[in-house]
């Protein structure tokens with residue numbers, strides 16, 4: 001209990017450990033997700049909205065939520081079982097920062113990585129699958145498709161330094177190298193989704209996360225200087241990664257922070273699937289009813305995939321992502337280089353212009 005200068009008693013607990021992983025209250029909860037040891041299962045589905053989290057949790061064994069934690073910072077954690085295996089669903093809200101809080105604070109309350117007698121990791125701390133919504137940037141991937149990021153994800157970021165004066169002086173966007181997803185987990189997710197939704201509704205393709213729903217996803221907003229005239233961010237993504245299909249906002253960071261959990265690449269294994277709610281090339285959008293159906297069926301399928309995937313380290317052949325992911329990061333030109341500017345518009349690209357010749 002803390003005392004205010006007036007002498008009045010505040011019930012807001014102070015927190016401890018500000019230079020590490022701060023904890024708060026008698027039961028040592030993390031500061032933002034609000035969880036403590038025993039609250040979260042090692043197999044996690046994460047999504048943007050509480051509504052989708054509850055639609056997924058409806059498929060827990062017996063429909064039973066055994067533990068529910070709602071944090072003051074907008075996270076909701078629901079824990080139950082799938083086929084007798086403990087699973088959690090965590091709603092994060094939107095964007096990189098929320099995904100970062102989720103992965104780090106959830107990992108903090110999970111058991112340590114299991115190791116063998118000679119100190120080799122034998123089992124992961126967490127398996128995490130994001131189940132999101134996205135736009136499709138590919139003509140042949142329509143609304144209603146579910147895209148599994150088997151090859152991994154790239155990210156397109158707006159570069160604030162390009163806007164130091166009135167308008168952008170150089171290309172204002174940077175496309176990152178691909179971070180691969182976990183191969184075994186992606187295959188399990190893809191298999192269960194195909195069984196639940198039909199093979200024709202599920203596509204394995206590279207994801208791109210934008211740092212914004214607007215600027216870096218190439219949406220036109222006349223109220224802001226977004227620098228699209230010096231480089232259309234979606235055109236840049238297509239030039240660098242012609243197979244990229246889903247475009248959303250969190251998957252890249254999930255894969256990036258997961259690989260950096262210690263020991264590198266072994267502690268947290270992650271993948272993602274996203275429902276195409278908007279087909280950017282045509283402007284088609286999905287009905288609310290269809291989104292709800294896909295959330296329910298897709299959520300149940302992802303729970304089954306997680307429950308069936310062992311925490312134990314996969315055999316070396318299974319540990320790699322699908323073969324389309326580059327083994328070595330592809331070096332990019334410096335992000336503000338004129339050479340990196342793509343002058344073609346998204347519409348030009350869709351009508352068959354040669355994007356690669358422009359980079």
Ligand code: R1P
Pocket residue numbers: 047048049093094095131132133134213248249250
């Ligand atoms: C934008 O509308 C939000 O929808 C997508 C994007 O990643 C972003 O968070 O994901 P969710 O539906 O999971 O929130």
Ligand code: URA
Pocket residue numbers: 133134135136213217247248249277278
């Ligand atoms: N979420 C996104 O981030 N972009 C879309 O186009 C649709 C959903």
